[in-house]
Amino acid sequence: MTNSAASASAPGPRRSEPDVRRQSLIHATTRVLAREGAAGTSVRMIAREAQVSPGLITHYFTGIDALIAAAYADIDATVTAAMDGALAAAGTDPRARLDAFVTASFAPPIADRALLATWIAFWSLVTAHTDIARQHDDQYAAFRARLTDLLADCGVAPARLRLAAIALAALVDGLWLELCLSPGCFSGEEASRIARDQIDSLIS
Amino acid sequence: MTNSAASASAPGPRRSEPDVRRQSLIHATTRVLAREGAAGTSVRMIAREAQVSPGLITHYFTGIDALIAAAYADIDATVTAAMDGALAAAGTDPRARLDAFVTASFAPPIADRALLATWIAFWSLVTAHTDIARQHDDQYAAFRARLTDLLADCGVAPARLRLAAIALAALVDGLWLELCLSPGCFSGEEASRIARDQIDSLIS
DNA sequence: AGGCCTGTTGCACGAACGTACAATAACTGG
């Protein structure tokens, strides 16, 4: 990390590498979304959070919708990276890999309120913008494709593979959603157990 | 229905029963949310959709957040009513009632884009408003309680009942969400089949 | 050291926002 925003106490404007600044704007967006919700998220709010001028956002993104889409893509990359890490740590046993997948889904950094807020803000754009809708379709298809591979390795019959992946994706998504939305209802461990039970019945 | 909005061609303002007008404002809200998305939904837009003056919304609701919350409660009532109808038509066999429940979840009027848009708009308020968060908790608890009863009638052991209800609720929610967001990915019939398969493994 | 490049600021602009409020018009009861 080249420059730390908090460590610099200089009053004047600080120049950053374009990629670094761009990333800091994306992270500021997810923070504002988590704190204020989608309704309270604006260019000015994000700029204040990132401690930059509002005009800078226009300089990096064509509009606030593009910024939210970038934040969504960034979070998707974070989730994917966390998944890869969990799978790598799980070794080579197919069933262990599948268990690691669902366990990681209900633990930090994936089960996180800030992620959910960004997700919801993105969903709220799907209805109006067709390009956003396609981005969602693509990313969700990638999510299901990953599940399909894991299930195939566990010996699920090809004929049942498609619906099995849809089922597991829906269960994980539904559990993840409620876990973030109503944290007091059930725990991440309980969610993992539910998902593992369903996997048992899917691969039998 | 006392007065039909479409049949009257009179240019002047038309007075309505308060309850009727209130309901028409709520329905206009869901229509705008479905068409424009949460970002494009404003007091003026809703008023134009309902063919009334913007000031009237303030007269019936304390603010636009209250209106969205009312729209969410209204949709929840619609869903509950559709569920009751499906359950009544299913007869008394416990398993048939459970099947009717999931089948109804993935067919009109429940599997509907307008419902999803309202749902998402409501979710986007959960983060910022604690009273909205409690309304969500209450309504989702009622949803799970209904599932708990249906599962108990099917002979699910009391010890497993709580997690079974959470699991089925999450699966139905996840399937319903993706069915509305990406209609081309899988069909309502496939979603029903997935849910029935999971019920099979839950009650065994 | 000085000049170019560009990241960055700060503001200005028009539009749209949510809400308040007095005036108006449509029903109701006498």
Add this chain to the structure above:
DNA sequence: CCAGTTATTGTACGTTCGTGCAACAGGCCT
């Protein structure tokens, strides 16, 4: 038929929105 009630309108206000743009300033190269 008239007065009272209230649903409804229309508008005005202050705020905030997203964006465009000219000026400023920090970093690199020669």
